[in-house]
Amino acid sequence: MKHIPRKRFGQHFLSDRLIIEGIVDAIAPAPGQPMVEIGPGLAALTQPLVERVGQLTVIELDRDLARRLREHPQLKVIESDVLKVDFTAVAQDLQVPKLRVVGNLPYNISTPILFHLLEHVDVVQDQHFMLQKEVIDRMVASPSTSDYGRLSVMLQWRYAMENVLFVPPESFDPPPRVDSAVVRMVPRETPAALPPKLLEELVQVAFSQRRKLLRHTLGRWLEARAFAGQFDTQRRAEEVPVAEYVALAQAL
Numbered sequence: 320m321k322h323i324p325r326k327r328f329g330q331h332f333l334s335d336r337l338i339i340e341g342i343v344d345a346i347a348p349a350p351g352q353p354m355v356e357i358g359p360g361l362a363a364l365t366q367p368l369v370e371r372v373g374q375l376t377v378i379e380l381d382r383d384l385a386r387r388l389r390e391h392p393q394l395k396v397i398e399s400d401v402l403k404v405d406f407t408a409v410a411q412d413l414q415v416p417k418l419r420v421v422g423n424l425p426y427n428i429s430t431p432i433l434f435h436l437l438e439h440v441d442v443v444q445d446q447h448f449m450l451q452k453e454v455i456d457r458m459v460a461s462p463s464t465s466d467y468g469r470l471s472v473m474l475q476w477r478y479a480m481e482n483v484l485f486v487p488p489e490s491f492d493p494p495p496r497v498d499s500a501v502v503r504m505v506p507r508e509t510p511a512a513l514p515p516k517l518l519e520e521l522v523q524v525a526f527s528q529r530r531k532l533l534r535h536t537l538g539r540w541l542e543a544r545a546f547a548g549q550f551d552t553q554r555r556a557e558e559v560p561v562a563e564y565v566a567l568a569q570a571l
């Protein structure tokens with residue numbers, strides 16, 4: 320039976336064969352690799368991926384799609400909201416130290432998914448995600464650009480990232496209203512040790528009023544914490560490189 324795409328699940332199914340091949344090539348799956356796909360949908364990526372890896376774990380929220388996927392003998396289907404999936408437990412179940420995570424993500428929850436996976440970064444080998452191009456622009460942005468913000472700092476601290484493929488709306492059925500792209504995210508091997516929640520709070524305060532100088536926002540926050548170190552607050556949040564935010568969080 321034909322599946323009617325559900326808007327509330329962000330269902331835009333890939334239909335362009337060349338783009339699908341391009342994404343699979345960018346992922347470069349190899350036999351036996353432990354891989355997890357988020358939101359397999361109608362299996363546009365799932366099928367070529369599983370042909371190369373042999374076995375694949377997929378996470379799908381839509382009950383009808385999950386039922387179809389369960390008929391595939393090489394798939395292990397987790398029928399769940401991805402935000403509730405414990406990726407560390409998935410790696411333990413598969414008895415592997417690290418997972419490769421891939422997916423054409425539902426765009427309405429792409430940022431929460433990225434932050435959820437950040438909590439499980441220790442069991443991730445790499446991530447390849449299709450997202451709104453505008454979100455990827457923010458993820459990989461450099462300081463002193465309008466795209467540079469909370470997402471850039473929180474992710475660049477922990478991952479090396481690159482935009483690997485542009486994907487136009489016509490590549491999907493139904494087409495989304497925005498351009499898309501594929502990002503490769505590789506966890507950094509020796510990240511600075513610090514509590515992520517502290518960095519998150521600091522960065523949120525810094526970017527709360529991005530047009531103002533930091534002395535009005537972060538400066539006050541640092542004063543309240545009796546911070547006695549050196550940090551130039553005569554700048555705007557977007558002028559501060561990731562390494563300086565990380566060093567400040569470490570000094571607190």
Ligand SMILES: C[S@@+](CC[C@H](N)C(=O)[O-])C[C@H]1O[C@@H](n2cnc3c(N)ncnc32)[C@H](O)[C@@H]1O
Nearest residue numbers: 328331332333358359360363380400401423425
């Ligand atoms: C953009 S579609 C991609 C479908 C397919 N991978 C493709 O490329 O054609 C997003 C998929 O994620 C699923 N999905 C939406 N919200 C989800 C959630 N919270 N957890 C897991 N899967 C979800 C949708 O049902 C849909 O299959």
